[in-house]
Amino acid sequence: MIAVRKGKTKILIDLSKCGPDGDIDPRNCTKCLKQCDRPVFHLHHVIVDGDDSWDPSYWQVTPVYISQCTRCMRCIDVCPVNAISVSW
Numbered sequence: 001m002i003a004v005r006k007g008k009t010k011i012l013i014d015l016s017k018c019g020p021d022g023d024i025d026p027r028n029c030t031k032c033l034k035q036c037d038r039p040v041f042h043l044h045h046v047i048v049d050g051d052d053s054w055d056p057s058y059w060q061v062t063p064v065y066i067s068q069c070t071r072c073m074r075c076i077d078v079c080p081v082n083a084i085s086v087s088w
């Protein structure tokens with residue numbers, strides 16, 4: 001689970017559902033990135049302990065620019081595995 005806070009908004013991405021430990025590779029979904037009309041999410045490569053740092057298999061979505069979130073909840077509505085939560 002990755003938690004990022006900015007101001008009063010808190011956005012969580014459950015990596016056990018989407019990301020290196022989850023069933024979903026975010027590169028095959030990207031619904032939250034497409035649905036959000038603000039520059040909140042970042043899709044990026046991650047290095048997993050014990051693996052080749054150049055292995056391109058591991059990616060995750062991280063909420064980076066939380067201050068841009070308008071709390072519209074569209075990302076939550078489109079996520080197929082309920083990996084996202086937004087609270088304040």
Ligand code: SF4
Binds near residue numbers: 073086
């Ligand atoms: S709640 Fe809306 S503005 Fe905030 S991250 Fe989700 S889609 Fe983007």
Ligand code: SF4
Binds near residue numbers: 029033061
């Ligand atoms: S919508 Fe959900 S499953 Fe799809 S990339 Fe975003 S967090 Fe992952």
